[in-house]
Amino acid sequence: MTNPKEAAPKATGHTQRGQCSKRLSILDAAAEVFCREGFAGASIDEIAVEAGVSRQTIYNHYREKETLFTAVVEDVMNRTNASLFSILATFPGTPGNLEDDLTAFAVRLTKNCLCNQDGKILRKLVQSEGERYPQLFEGWRKHGPGRIGTALAALFARLSHGGALQMDDFDLAARQFLALVNADLQMLMLFGESPTAEQLDNAARNAVHTFLRAYSAPAANPATRLPMRADSDPRRTGQA
Amino acid sequence: MTNPKEAAPKATGHTQRGQCSKRLSILDAAAEVFCREGFAGASIDEIAVEAGVSRQTIYNHYREKETLFTAVVEDVMNRTNASLFSILATFPGTPGNLEDDLTAFAVRLTKNCLCNQDGKILRKLVQSEGERYPQLFEGWRKHGPGRIGTALAALFARLSHGGALQMDDFDLAARQFLALVNADLQMLMLFGESPTAEQLDNAARNAVHTFLRAYSAPAANPATRLPMRADSDPRRTGQA
DNA sequence: GACGTTTTAGACAATAGTGTCTAATTTGAC
DNA sequence: GTCAAATTAGACACTATTGTCTAAAACGTC
Incomplete structure (x- = not known):
């Protein structure tokens, strides 16, 4: 949200910037979705789409949903x-x-x-x-x-x-x-x-x-x- | 919560009072669970158990989860x-x-x-x-x-x-x-x-x-x- | 251009939840 | 006791989600 990033919510998949800015995209998208849907209501897939990132990438950076949430x-x-x-x-x-x-x-x-x-x-x-x-x-x-x-x-x-x-x-x-x-x-x-x-x-x-x-x-x-x-x-x- | 009812949270199932007080049990239990878990996080089964009521009874009174929530x-x-x-x-x-x-x-x-x-x-x-x-x-x-x-x-x-x-x-x-x-x-x-x-x-x-x-x-x-x-x-x- | 790392799409098993259906049981009223 | 209505347990199909795995693709660096 506050981080500098491209706000393209539905980038089909591939390359947009350096590899480590993905973490920021994920964090921002996750914050948005967790806020909107609550912890239980938020799905990893939804976050992945909103972050313009593959679901697997999320699991690579943050081991599981709870880890992502606390992050x-x-x-x-x-x-x-x-x-x-x-x-x-x-x-x-x-x-x-x-x-x-x-x-x-x-x-x-x-x-x-x-x-x-x-x-x-x-x-x-x-x-x-x-x-x-x-x-x-x-x-x-x-x-x-x-x-x-x-x-x-x-x-x-x-x-x-x-x-x-x-x-x-x-x-x-x-x-x-x-x-x-x-x-x-x-x-x-x-x-x-x-x-x-x-x-x-x-x-x-x-x-x-x-x-x-x-x-x-x-x-x-x-x-x-x-x-x-x-x-x-x-x-x-x-x-x- | 405020309604007069028996607070037995895990009554195994059968008879406890008049038939129409089930509505109140359900409403109170649902309020509690929705509050604790959020809409998405609350499960009908959990509400049923907390209300001391069969799941089907909930679906009989309130057609679906959303109806129950608004009620x-x-x-x-x-x-x-x-x-x-x-x-x-x-x-x-x-x-x-x-x-x-x-x-x-x-x-x-x-x-x-x-x-x-x-x-x-x-x-x-x-x-x-x-x-x-x-x-x-x-x-x-x-x-x-x-x-x-x-x-x-x-x-x-x-x-x-x-x-x-x-x-x-x-x-x-x-x-x-x-x-x-x-x-x-x-x-x-x-x-x-x-x-x-x-x-x-x-x-x-x-x-x-x-x-x-x-x-x-x-x-x-x-x-x-x-x-x-x-x-x-x-x-x-x-x-x- | 080659190499190691990161990312990706997609399949996958496992689990959990919703809402329906049915047959048996219980309840309250008469 | 009888009867109709309410309740129950359980099975069921269906969908969604989590987390894992794999092979292919893209990336950055040299």
Whole structure:
């Protein structure tokens, strides 16, 4: 999905590129099919066709279906983890406007980690097969939302220490921040649709606005109290 | 699951009660197995064994696997919908302490609709099979979160009109309320574990506290601003 | 152009699942 | 007790899938 490859879904068979890019084709196709059909519903032949690869090639690289499945999960998890890291580093060290900074940060987070194809695949696989593969689930918990949670908590601790926010439980605030960001998005994601840039922006704006009303330090921020109705941004509201 | 029935999972075959309660046994067992294995992974034989019923009986009642599946979904949706209605009516018309009322309400909601067995089954089936059965998904959207959302929005509109809350988008507030309630719970639910009463209570308390910090009318509520650290309830915080 | 590796198509056995059919048994109602 | 309806076990044909095997073809490298 994210890997650079030719997307020809039904190449009749022969040569398309170097021999080792087949692994990537297989992983991507398998991720797609596992996500769409579930582990039990996905057939190796379907994956082979979608990858433009012979079935035997799949069995050569990954001994059996389960091996392929865990390889897919690890692959998606690694990619998501990497992009997570790079996003977390983008929050400005010396903030200008806190609301704008947080909003832009939330947009980057949703666009590149939570709502992209990898995020969708990961969420669906964890939900549908997580109970059957506890070790896989544990890895996701540590590398995915676990890491994002603690990183966010650290960010909020920094902002609180600097006087911009006021809270007594950073982990709780991190969980609530993520929950608020998802509030307008999760319905969309269940539908399998990926939100438009405008929907992402609205969702982030709504989330951050409410978050800051709850957590911004008393005198520090203009968006804190009262000005409720006369709002500078007319499209802050509205269903995502 | 919720239906009154004997839970004997492996009754060798014959007679246990009236003939028409077989339908319920089948529906409950099928819900369980579909939830655990997914549509493709669930086998009719497995369902038959779990229901303590012959395979042929299943084919007599529900012509084929798909018919059984949609019957299961409708059954779970109806139960959830009914309990949803009864919960929504429990919010006191003349509020005493808004924070306590909202918290108790949130606990009832999560305990009886969102986090019980039916809620888990519904969420998982929608997530894993929703894209394959759009009509089923549409029904869930209307009867489930759709309804809960508008009902909550109406409640918040009433409270705003009465001066207890201050907001300009009731639907958004409803979505955020639900998101905040889920913030501490969704990790637990993905694990397949059902939260304890204490976890439910903490989650509701955390959610309502933050919600009111963002949305309570300026002078109406003591939990609004400033008293942050000296809190009357020592266990409001803490991982769910 | 030759060579070793990778890939491919296709056949193959083994297994599992769906949905049908039948004959025997059980059930509930009268 | 009788009778009709429901239920049952088991066999059955059919299809799909997994995983293996083999011989042929394509590939990259030299």
